[in-house]
Amino acid sequence: MAESDVETGDIAISYTGRSADDYMNQVQQNQRTFQQAAARNATKSIFSTLLRDPPYSHHPTLHPAQQLNFKLITDLLASIRTSDIPDVISSLGPEERNVMMKYLYQCMERPEDVNCAFVLSWHEKLVESEGVGGIMRVMTDPRSAAL
Amino acid sequence: MTTVHRFGTAPITCHSWSGDSKRVAFSPNSKDVNIYESTGGGSGWNLETKLDKHDLRVTGIDWAPKTNRIVTCSSDRNAYVWVKGVDGNWKHTLVVLRINRAATCVRWSPEENKFAVGSGAKIVNICYYDSEYDWWVAKHIKKPLKSTVTTVDWHPNNVLLAVGSTDFKVRVYSAYIKEIEGKPSTTEWGAKMSFGNMMAEFNNSPNGGGWVHSVSFSADGAKVAWVGHDSSVNVADAGNGMKVTKLSLSLLPLLSIVWISPTSLVAAGHNYVPIVFNITGSGDLVEAGKLEETKKASSGTTSSAMKMFQNMDILGQSDSGAGTTINTIHANQINEVRTGGGQGKPDWVSTCGGDGRLVVWNLSSLASKMKHLNI
Numbered sequence: 001m002a003e004s005d006v007e008t009g010d011i012a013i014s015y016t017g018r019s020a021d022d023y024m025n026q027v028q029q030n031q032r033t034f035q036q037a038a039a040r041n042a043t044k045s046i047f048s049t050l051l052r053d054p055p056y057s058h059h060p061t062l063h064p065a066q067q068l069n070f071k072l073i074t075d076l077l078a079s080i081r082t083s084d085i086p087d088v089i090s091s092l093g094p095e096e097r098n099v100m101m102k103y104l105y106q107c108m109e110r111p112e113d114v115n116c117a118f119v120l121s122w123h124e125k126l127v128e129s130e131g132v133g134g135i136m137r138v139m140t141d142p143r144s145a146a147l
Numbered sequence: 148m149t150t151v152h153r154f155g156t157a158p159i160t161c162h163s164w165s166g167d168s169k170r171v172a173f174s175p176n177s178k179d180v181n182i183y184e185s186t187g188g189g190s191g192w193n194l195e196t197k198l199d200k201h202d203l204r205v206t207g208i209d210w211a212p213k214t215n216r217i218v219t220c221s222s223d224r225n226a227y228v229w230v231k232g233v234d235g236n237w238k239h240t241l242v243v244l245r246i247n248r249a250a251t252c253v254r255w256s257p258e259e260n261k262f263a264v265g266s267g268a269k270i271v272n273i274c275y276y277d278s279e280y281d282w283w284v285a286k287h288i289k290k291p292l293k294s295t296v297t298t299v300d301w302h303p304n305n306v307l308l309a310v311g312s313t314d315f316k317v318r319v320y321s322a323y324i325k326e327i328e329g330k331p332s333t334t335e336w337g338a339k340m341s342f343g344n345m346m347a348e349f350n351n352s353p354n355g356g357g358w359v360h361s362v363s364f365s366a367d368g369a370k371v372a373w374v375g376h377d378s379s380v381n382v383a384d385a386g387n388g389m390k391v392t393k394l395s396l397s398l399l400p401l402l403s404i405v406w407i408s409p410t411s412l413v414a415a416g417h418n419y420v421p422i423v424f425n426i427t428g429s430g431d432l433v434e435a436g437k438l439e440e441t442k443k444a445s446s447g448t449t450s451s452a453m454k455m456f457q458n459m460d461i462l463g464q465s466d467s468g469a470g471t472t473i474n475t476i477h478a479n480q481i482n483e484v485r486t487g488g489g490q491g492k493p494d495w496v497s498t499c500g501g502d503g504r505l506v507v508w509n510l511s512s513l514a515s516k517m518k519h520l521n522i
Binding site: 015094130131132133134136137140141142143 | 354355357377378379395396397398400
């Protein structure tokens with residue numbers, strides 16, 4: 001189903017009902033949080049904030065916010081040392097781990113935008129904690145393609 | 148404890164036991180239904196009959212224990228009711244389902260006077276016998292099914308039916324047929340039970356996601372459990388305000404689920420081994436152990452080193468083959484779990500799988516042997 005085939009009026013703006021501007025504000029706020037944390041080398045602590053309520057949507061008006069958020073999450077994941085990855089994962093709740101797994105698979109879909117090494121390290125550790133069931137949940141959730 | 152019966156190499160897609168548990172009817176992933184009779188204890192089997200009437204793959208079999216009738220349904224959009232004549236031969240009767248897609252699952256009602264057939268036509272057929280014209284009448288439940296029906300299970304009151312579908316929902320319908328039964332009394336599911344009335348609807352997950360593979364009513368009918376493709380086990384409790392408890396697993400999805408007690412379930416699927424789930428006092432679902440001990444791949448030091456280099460050379464693996472050897476009784480996914488024996492609380496569960504094996508798991512001896520198992 002190509003984007004041009006579907007009347008954009010038929011698709012909901014977002015799964016939660018929030019507007020495109022609202023999500024853009026959220027992403028920009030998260031960017032500032034990330035920049036401050038990165039300056040202090042404390043990006044381990046902001047995972048919960050940045051993984052909360054991602055801009056799930058199939059509507060084109062949310063694409064800019066989604067692009068920015070994708071870049072932000074990949075920068076966040078790349079900023080953590082491999083040895084710290086298990087600590088970060090264990091500090092997250094099941095919903096946040098689910099969002100992270102969805103972003104990892106988004107990274108795999110766009111290898112040209114992303115440094116693949118950190119994707120595989122994160123994926124390995126996340127599967128140790130969530131199991132193959134965690135992967136199934138990403139594959140069966142229609143929102144996984146809406147990031 | 149566990150008895151393994153092998154019936155060749157073809158996967159067993161569905162199976163059902165006779166009332167006395169001496170015979171089993173199953174389909175080896177083909178258009179045939181084989182009925183085997185057990186030759187006294189142990190694992191000896193005689194092929195008694197082949198029921199060979201369907202044109203395409205048989206998708207569901209159910210053997211009514213009291214009336215000794217078998218109903219089979221198939222991808223050829225038909226269902227047959229088989230009755231054993233006095234000469235010992237099974238005589239078939241075609242049931243006209245009026246569907247234009249495959250039938251996917253079939254179950255006799257508790258009183259065995261009607262049966263439900265799910266299909267890819269987004270329809271559930273409720274079939275009952277009309278003695279005036281000597282045929283089986285099929286009535287359709289359509290609304291609001293949006294996709295293929297994968298599983299059906301009856302409530303003990305013989306009227307309500309749980310339906311799981313690939314539209315990610317589980318629904319409880321009334322299948323009340325006024326021609327053959329009296330008005331049912333009110334249950335926790337509601338009072339209005341006209342035919343086709345949807346009593347309750349449950350989403351497998353809030354944003355849709357995960358086909359429902361199997362659905363099962365508890366023995367008292369107040370709870371309905373289902374397994375979804377998002378690797379989850381769910382229980383909805385009508386006696387507690389339709390509250391749904393979901394347990395997300397770290398395993399591969401399960402394909403079939405049954406209740407073995409008011410607070411325990413056994414489910415099996417792509418992980419090759421049946422798993423027990425308990426409902427705790429506070430209403431939470433917890434995993435209570437597998438019905439089989441996980442065997443570690445045995446590795447003596449000398450054999451391990453040689454095997455490791457062999458595997459590196461032949462298979463390109465760097466471990467001692469632990470990843471590719473199958474240590475479970477079933478060597479392929481378990482397609483169906485059935486219960487049997489015992490009054491009210493089953494003594495055993497049987498599983499049939501893609502490896503052509505039918506395994507009977509004796510629950511009480513397994514519970515005493517494996518202390519970690521809480522049944």
